[in-house]
Amino acid sequence: MPAYVDWVRQFCLSLPHTTEKVRWEHNLLFCIADKMYCVANLEPGMGPSKISFKCSPEKFAELAEIEGIIPAPYSARLFWVSITEADALRQTETQALIREAYEIVRGNLPKKLQAALTAESAKPREASTAGKVAKKPKSTKTKSKRKAAKKKPFKKPSAQKKSTRG
Numbered sequence: 001m002p003a004y005v006d007w008v009r010q011f012c013l014s015l016p017h018t019t020e021k022v023r024w025e026h027n028l029l030f031c032i033a034d035k036m037y038c039v040a041n042l043e044p045g046m047g048p049s050k051i052s053f054k055c056s057p058e059k060f061a062e063l064a065e066i067e068g069i070i071p072a073p074y075s076a077r078l079f080w081v082s083i084t085e086a087d088a089l090r091q092t093e094t095q096a097l098i099r100e101a102y103e104i105v106r107g108n109l110p111k112k113l114q115a116a117l118t119a120e121s122a123k124p125r126e127a128s129t130a131g132k133v134a135k136k137p138k139s140t141k142t143k144s145k146r147k148a149a150k151k152k153p154f155k156k157p158s159a160q161k162k163s164t165r166g
Contacts, residue, residue, distance in 0.1 A: 004050055004086055008040045011095050015102050017117050033113055037105040038098050048073070049082035051094065053101040063097075 005028065012018050012030035019031050026043035029036050039052040052072045055063060060079040063069050068088025072080035083089065089097070106114065 005040050005042060007091060008038065008051055008094075008098070011098060012038055012102075015099070016121055018102070032102060032106050033109055033117070035105045035109065037101040048084045050084060050086055051098075052080055052082040053098050054078065054080050054104055055097060055101060056104065059097070059100070 009020070009028065009030075013020065015032075017032050019034075021029050021031070022042070023029050026041060028040045028042055030038040030040075037054055039049070041049050041051070044050055048070065049072065052075070057079055060071070060076075060081060063081045064071055066088055068083060068085030070082050070084055072082040083094065106117070109117075
């Protein structure tokens with residue numbers, strides 16, 4: 001495994017709610033809520049990229065001018081760049097750009113999901129709640145709705161022809 005993968009992995013996993021998975025046989029993806037923000041190539045011979053990440057349109061134009069950084073194949077239209085030369089940027093600069101990518105992707109998540117992630121981060125760790133039993137949530141139905149649900153449904157009378165004797 002190339003040396004850059006170790007520090008990229010360690011850095012990305014230090015960001016809250018980051019998950020990792022291997023896709024396309026040789027790419028290690030780093031995601032927040034199943035949305036990618038960084039990709040590390042596990043097999044540099046399998047493509048030009050070593051590290052790819054999302055950036056702002058302004059940063060995209062700036063970074064694409066640097067030797068050793070190219071618009072990412074297949075995702076340049078979404079403002080992704082690929083570092084093809086390990087020494088194109090300092091490690092600290094790359095980490096700052098990956099953090100920006102994380103913030104961009106997190107900022108584009110639905111507001112409810114962002115709030116849930118923030119609330120989850122603010123919760124105390126499970127160790128403090130280990131001995132407590134969770135209470136069963138109360139029903140959301142009102143008393144009258146519960147009674148109505150118990151009643152038998154109304155049946156229409158069948159249209160039968162009455163026979164008349166003459």
